[in-house]
Amino acid sequence: MSTEYWEEEIETAPRSKLEELQLQRLKKTINLAANSPYYKEVFSQNNITKDSIQTLSDIRKIPFTTKVDMRAHYPFGLVAGDMRNDGVRIHSSSGTTGNPTVIVHSQHDIDSWANLVARCLYMVGIRKTDVFQNSSGYGMFTGGLGFQYGAERLGCLTIPAAAGNSKRQIKFINDFKTTALHAIPSYAIRLAEILQEEGIDPQSTTLKTLVIGAEPHTDEQRRKIEQLLGVKAYNSFGMTEMNGPGVAFECQNQDGMHFWEDCYFVEIIDPETGEQLPEGEIGELVLTTLDREMMPLIRYRTRDLTRIIPGKCSCGRTHLRIDRIQGRSDDMFIIKGVNIFPMQVEKILVQFPQLGSNYLITLETVDNQDEMVVEVELSNLSSDNYIDLERIRKNITRQLKDEILVTPKVKLVKKGSLPESEGKAVRVKDRRDNKS
Amino acid sequence: MSTEYWEEEIETAPRSKLEELQLQRLKKTINLAANSPYYKEVFSQNNITKDSIQTLSDIRKIPFTTKVDMRAHYPFGLVAGDMRNDGVRIHSSSGTTGNPTVIVHSQHDIDSWANLVARCLYMVGIRKTDVFQNSSGYGMFTGGLGFQYGAERLGCLTIPAAAGNSKRQIKFINDFKTTALHAIPSYAIRLAEILQEEGIDPQSTTLKTLVIGAEPHTDEQRRKIEQLLGVKAYNSFGMTEMNGPGVAFECQNQDGMHFWEDCYFVEIIDPETGEQLPEGEIGELVLTTLDREMMPLIRYRTRDLTRIIPGKCSCGRTHLRIDRIQGRSDDMFIIKGVNIFPMQVEKILVQFPQLGSNYLITLETVDNQDEMVVEVELSNLSSDNYIDLERIRKNITRQLKDEILVTPKVKLVKKGSLPESEGKAVRVKDRRDNKS
Numbered sequence: 001m002s003t004e005y006w007e008e009e010i011e012t013a014p015r016s017k018l019e020e021l022q023l024q025r026l027k028k029t030i031n032l033a034a035n036s037p038y039y040k041e042v043f044s045q046n047n048i049t050k051d052s053i054q055t056l057s058d059i060r061k062i063p064f065t066t067k068v069d070m071r072a073h074y075p076f077g078l079v080a081g082d083m084r085n086d087g088v089r090i091h092s093s094s095g096t097t098g099n100p101t102v103i104v105h106s107q108h109d110i111d112s113w114a115n116l117v118a119r120c121l122y123m124v125g126i127r128k129t130d131v132f133q134n135s136s137g138y139g140m141f142t143g144g145l146g147f148q149y150g151a152e153r154l155g156c157l158t159i160p161a162a163a164g165n166s167k168r169q170i171k172f173i174n175d176f177k178t179t180a181l182h183a184i185p186s187y188a189i190r191l192a193e194i195l196q197e198e199g200i201d202p203q204s205t206t207l208k209t210l211v212i213g214a215e216p217h218t219d220e221q222r223r224k225i226e227q228l229l230g231v232k233a234y235n236s237f238g239m240t241e242m243n244g245p246g247v248a249f250e251c252q253n254q255d256g257m258h259f260w261e262d263c264y265f266v267e268i269i270d271p272e273t274g275e276q277l278p279e280g281e282i283g284e285l286v287l288t289t290l291d292r293e294m295m296p297l298i299r300y301r302t303r304d305l306t307r308i309i310p311g312k313c314s315c316g317r318t319h320l321r322i323d324r325i326q327g328r329s330d331d332m333f334i335i336k337g338v339n340i341f342p343m344q345v346e347k348i349l350v351q352f353p354q355l356g357s358n359y360l361i362t363l364e365t366v367d368n369q370d371e372m373v374v375e376v377e378l379s380n381l382s383s384d385n386y387i388d389l390e391r392i393r394k395n396i397t398r399q400l401k402d403e404i405l406v407t408p409k410v411k412l413v414k415k416g417s418l419p420e421s422e423g424k425a426v427r428v429k430d431r432r433d434n435k436s
Numbered sequence: 437m438s439t440e441y442w443e444e445e446i447e448t449a450p451r452s453k454l455e456e457l458q459l460q461r462l463k464k465t466i467n468l469a470a471n472s473p474y475y476k477e478v479f480s481q482n483n484i485t486k487d488s489i490q491t492l493s494d495i496r497k498i499p500f501t502t503k504v505d506m507r508a509h510y511p512f513g514l515v516a517g518d519m520r521n522d523g524v525r526i527h528s529s530s531g532t533t534g535n536p537t538v539i540v541h542s543q544h545d546i547d548s549w550a551n552l553v554a555r556c557l558y559m560v561g562i563r564k565t566d567v568f569q570n571s572s573g574y575g576m577f578t579g580g581l582g583f584q585y586g587a588e589r590l591g592c593l594t595i596p597a598a599a600g601n602s603k604r605q606i607k608f609i610n611d612f613k614t615t616a617l618h619a620i621p622s623y624a625i626r627l628a629e630i631l632q633e634e635g636i637d638p639q640s641t642t643l644k645t646l647v648i649g650a651e652p653h654t655d656e657q658r659r660k661i662e663q664l665l666g667v668k669a670y671n672s673f674g675m676t677e678m679n680g681p682g683v684a685f686e687c688q689n690q691d692g693m694h695f696w697e698d699c700y701f702v703e704i705i706d707p708e709t710g711e712q713l714p715e716g717e718i719g720e721l722v723l724t725t726l727d728r729e730m731m732p733l734i735r736y737r738t739r740d741l742t743r744i745i746p747g748k749c750s751c752g753r754t755h756l757r758i759d760r761i762q763g764r765s766d767d768m769f770i771i772k773g774v775n776i777f778p779m780q781v782e783k784i785l786v787q788f789p790q791l792g793s794n795y796l797i798t799l800e801t802v803d804n805q806d807e808m809v810v811e812v813e814l815s816n817l818s819s820d821n822y823i824d825l826e827r828i829r830k831n832i833t834r835q836l837k838d839e840i841l842v843t844p845k846v847k848l849v850k851k852g853s854l855p856e857s858e859g860k861a862v863r864v865k866d867r868r869d870n871k872s
Binding site: 074075083084085086087088089090091099102104107110128129137138139140144145148152155156157158159160161162175176 | 510511519520521522523524525526527535540543546564565573574575576580581584588591592593594595596597598611612
């Protein structure tokens, strides 16, 4: 494993140093944000002045910013800098419903962003001698220009292939001897299939490193991609509101994504109460930019669920690690007073080779009591032996209880008996009399 | 009219200074190119050494480079620099048939390119306070990243809208107050139509400046775009082999496109003989890069037909101007020993409001003599009066003869009587016994 760093001093800074830098940057960020119409009002209503922030935890004095707030102040209500003179780029979310979320960047912001992406790519062993192909969509979607600028900053030979045209992607890989590829996980698998269809051994290409993100996936899928293409695949976490890619990224240990804490302040909260959760517990990720000048975002509720992985990483980087995204806080349900996310259930189920990938959680009221039923399809590997099946069922139940602290009723059902969903699977049906 | 310059010293350099710089850069370019497998062989076969180039016209000692040569040495046979260490980006043509044309850039090349695009945009009055929206496709197509990097270099607030989704383009224009837009001409007209459909006066937007290119169009179409959208529209010339956009661009006089001669050496040749043509005559544009390090191209035959506009431009820039592209050299035909391009005929026809836009040139053999017949449809504006029509016909014939030096037989036909073509119009039918 490489222990080289893109910026050793920052990446391996002692926590005390890192937190000192965070506090300094947080103060600066609050000062800048006060110039935006939105935060000016928020700060005024909450009596936030530049003296309010003396320690990092003072950030809790400031209310959360939500996507709803951003939309209500569309397009430029959160812009703090001199956009007319210093703004150089706008990105926006797709905005499938209502106004899109808009982020404005200065040259400083674009440079800082490109540097973070370069830091991520360097961390997984990509060097200036690598050939980096980006199969992201370009334009307003940040996966395109974000990786483009970052990989160029690193000095890679970049191939801005953009999305689609799989045969051309493969032609580029073969002809230009691509060594590193950015792709969403399902597309990486698709490329492997097309290689096979074209009579090319997917493991025989020059590809060494895959960067995967922008789509929820399991570790099982990652291992499948690695095995299919004979590569190492690294998880990338980012979102338009936080620039795009370059926010958090796995190191070569592949054990959680390092969050660049010199540029982002990370909180994990209970999505119901808004309270901070202890390290290790799953909750909603709340982020504050620490190095964005044109449009700082403070305590932005990402709706993404994850947890901080406790302990130090052996790679030497001191920046905290988050677990892969466990779903959206909107998917959360509460039963018997416990917050539960479907991904917690899924995480247990995928560990059983006897099970297929289709499952359904149903919440019911039985004798005035909430009950949670987990139906899961058996795979082809499962035995027909009733005793075997009952042993598995009990095992699953016990493990689920350990994970979610509620004992569900587990039903093993025949393959193909649960509804197949087109697109995003519906995992939870709430049939309770009095839905909480 | 603004007489400000992005780089005054270079843009207004006396010709002698400019040619001195060209010679110096040409020598450097030849030296660099000699490191590529392709040019190494070409130079060796033609006894070109670094002493061969003493004056600019010595460039004629070097053979032309064609698209066929580039394809034969696909992908990297023309790369002269240390691609592994210094290459940062690959662009390629779409390659609809066979291998695409590949261009590799170093960081220097990308910087030089971005600077040229910034110079173009600045020339037409675009400033850092402008909001620049790019409706080009991104990715391998150079209109996307080319304008992106150039507009950012200038300091504009860029909107990387990318191609398609017209309603979203219009939403961006309205919400982000776009002042400058890059679009292909037909798409600019389409956007005006959609604005109208949505009940928005197309002249009421914040748009001031349009950059149009990448698609052949007439001055009439440009004036239509200007009138429809209430903007100034400027022609842009570029091609992937010469980086992309930023090669030649109109100044605010809108009278020809200034070719950045500090970075490109321009020749106009007879596409049949390869001989230089005098200033003012239409021929094939042949280009040499003067500031590209990773992959210089020498005497590249673009297949584009144009002419150098004689005389000085009142904008103060000394760099030569080319006329709008008159078609492709592949479209040229020869009759009675004269090279003729369909665009020369079209240029005359569009001047008559009595004519429609559909025309057909037929070449025939009559009594062992080549004959050229021009059939053109009448428009709704034309009179039914035979005497009027005959007067127009004679007028057209005379003007065509002045332009092409051959007297064609002109036939005015009823609207709708010529075949309508889907896609690219077929303008020439060669029915001669012994096609030349």
